[in-house]
Amino acid sequence: MSQQHTTHALPSYLNPDDVGPWGIYLEQVERVTPYLGHLAKWVETLKRPKRVLVVDVPVELDDGTIAHFEGYRVQHNVSRGPGKGGVRYHQDVTLSEVMALAAWMSVKAAAVDLPFGGAKGGIRIDPRNYSTAELERITRRYTSEIGIIIGPHKDIPAPDVNTNAQTMAWMMDTYSMNNGTTATGVVTGKPISLGGSLGRVEATGRGVYVVGCAAARDNGLDIEGARVCVQGFGNVGGTAARLFYEAGAKVIAVQDHTGTIHNANGLDVLRLLKHVEETGGVAGAPESEPLKADEFWGLETDILIPAALEGQINVKNADQIRARIIIEGANGPTTPEADDILTSKGTLIVPDVLANAGGVTVSYFEWVQDFSSFFWTEDEINERLERMMHRAYASVAGVAAQHKVSLRTAAFIAACSRILQAREVRGLYP
Secondary structure, eight states, rough: OOOOTTOOOOOOOGGGTTSSSHHHHHHHHHHHHSSSGGGGGGGGGGGGGGGEEEEEEEEOOSSOOOEEEEEEEEEESSSSSSEEEEEEEETTOOOOHHHHHHHHHHHHHHTTTTTTTEEEEEEOOOGGOOOOEEEEEEEEHHHHHHHTBBTTTEEEEEEOOOHHHHHHHHHHHHHHHHHHHHOGGGOOOOGGGGTTTTTTHHHHHHHHHHHHHHHHHHHOSSSSTTTTEEEESHHHHHHHHHHHHHHHHHEEEEETTTEEEOOOTTHHHHHHHHHHHHSSSSTOOOOOOEEEEGGGGGGEEEEEESSSSSSOOOTTTTOOOOOEEEEOSSSSBBBBHHHHHHHTTTEEOOHHHHHHHHHHHHHHHHHHHHTTOOOOOHHHHHHHHHHHHHHHHHHHHHHHHTOOHHHHHHHHHHHHHHHHHHHHHHOOOO
16 A cells, blocks of 8 residues: 655745745746756755744844844755855845745856855845944844854855945954854955955946846847846946946936936936935936836836846736846846746846856855955956856857747756756765
């Protein structure tokens, strides 16, 4: 008599019907599974994070009261190397989001063929409501709480939404003090004075630009004179916009948390960056006209760069979009349903796991430099970055042509195959 097995039952927090970021990721895995061949027997590996840590972060605020924040660190997969991924501070952070971001980091690192697995962290907090001293205490307590699973050879955090080089300095110092030794390699995106890498701040935006140019070339689009719309104008969107602008493209619209601006003849991106530095956002920028937020998506453009948060391109606005190429600077900005709509319209989407991999690539360079205590020049960093991004794009484009699939599916085929090959040859222990 056969025995019923329930080994495939999922923990409650891995609900496959979750329509949030984790649900989107699971759907992406489902779509790529038919292309995995014999490795498909291991595909459940991709659907379950290796480790999920939820921590309480209690701190004393400046007024003497005690506040508690919920923090997360998720290690999705470490078959190919230590976990790698950012830490975000945002009031809407959820476990579903952090799990999905960790999984996308696994795919991203493998798509560029870096020796990393995927991880991600976050604290549910609106950092605008807290002083610098309070944020330092929150960061240090959070680092102490997750210190049991991070380390230069285990899991390496980095900056993400609302965190920066200073945050990483606090994390590095806290981890180092708790371990009795200076461990510069425990985080990346650090200040240069603590072993940070030149070129790291601009790396993600530069990667968006490099693969965007490659995609444009393959599709007969001349960057000079091409129209570009950018959502999000931080390190990623701002850097990408500047590089396209310097290459002769016309950045005709930018949207951020303060508003949407437009100039059909092209914005002066250098002047706009200065305006943002002075005012905190693009709203009210000189030589621009304001647009309603939803009008941004309907602008006719050659290149659209979503570089804000996930889920921005969805069933509500996908039909409006009139872009030849979408280059995903953000993580998960396009839902699967919107992906289908845009692909059916002939829009080329350069997926996040490829397009924004410049950040983790230079984080890898930083990690390597920290171990060797030998640092490269910014020109060397940028040259190595461009070479690796070109190679990754060419590899993914080749898979897309071979299987006649989208670049997103191709990136997942390449990345998931590498992850599962590592899983297979390592075997199961014990």
